[in-house]
Amino acid sequence: MKAGLALLSAFCLTACGDVVADTKSPPAQPQPLQSGYEFLQPQTQALQDDDFANPGFLWIDRGEALFSTATASGSACSECHTDASLPLAGAAAHYPKIDAESGDLINLEGRINLCRTRHQNEAAFEYESDELLSLTAYVAYLSRGTPISVDIEGAAADWYARGRDYFETRRGQFNLSCTQCHDDNWGKKLRGDTISQGHGTGFPAYRLEWQSLGSLHRRLRDCDAGVRAEPRPYGSDDYLAVELYLAKRAEGLEIETPGVRR
Structure with missing residues (x-):
């Protein structure tokens, strides 16, 4: 565990550098958009692709x-x-x-x-x-294969802004934001894994680490814990807002539930 934290700390210092959050000019979103599936090892992709073997x-x-x-x-x-x-x-x-x-x-x-x-x-x-x-x-x-398309107008606009702010704000003892990994450093290696773009297209998903199916909010809690920040409760307004932001950010990608992730 200590070795893993040391590696994460080293990643923060080398890959992330002194990124300064600018809420007026949000970072460009990853292009081209790629599902987390694209960053999996071939054997994990094969597990998701096989409806008989996929534990989800x-x-x-x-x-x-x-x-x-x-x-x-x-x-x-x-x-x-x-x-x-x-x-x-x-x-x-x-x-x-x-x-x-x-x-x-x-x-x-x-x-x-x-x-x-x-x-x-x-x-x-x-x-x-x-x-x-x-x-x-x-x-x-029932929507597998349907491109994601969410409404962020009207009453949803404030929620979207709140989710974007959460995604871009540094937090925890590691002082990291979601965007530093999933916008600025996707495709790079961290502890043997390839950093994905952070899309939720496969959730609820079966994670090999969990040996179980879990919601997107469970994954968000893991991310917060990973940077040594206090995770929000399941179903919290913060995580709902992030979920909306992530859905808009992934717009056009297809739902692939049940996904298999690391």
Whole structure:
């Protein structure tokens, strides 16, 4: 662990240098846009590509079963969401988005929980619970191959700005911002891994480090912990804002849930 921290510290000093954040002139986003898939080792890419071997499909299967199972109140998601009425194919590509009723920014997990509380008279699932991960992964899987396209106008504009600011602000004992790695140094090596552009196209994703499926917010918490900053709670406004910023930043890339990552 100490060796890993030393390597990260060395990377901060050599690769990042004395980068000065300028909120008036944000750094240029990576071009061309590349999914995190492009930075994986060939064997990990092969694992994601094989729907029979990809471990994320264990959660897809659970999510599909939950989607068609009636809750205690007697209703199932599949009763409303059919091919003829409220189809979900492609829907995940437009989240996070502003909820018309509350005016709040919600991600896919938030939409699923709102459906439970508003339309099924059920309690919301806990963030990162197996049930919520499974349903979120299944709904995102229904949009696999759909290019990401989110709205950052109107009420979403402030959220987008907040997410951009979080992405560009140095934090933690290492005094690093997200942009220093994923905009300024993508494609370079860090502890044997290749730094990606930081897109969330594969989430919920199965990470080999976790040996489990996890949400994008779990990955954001890991990133904050990695620079020795205090991670935000799951579902926090900060992480929702970052999720919107990342979605806009990745616009045009396709959803690939369930992704496999290192």
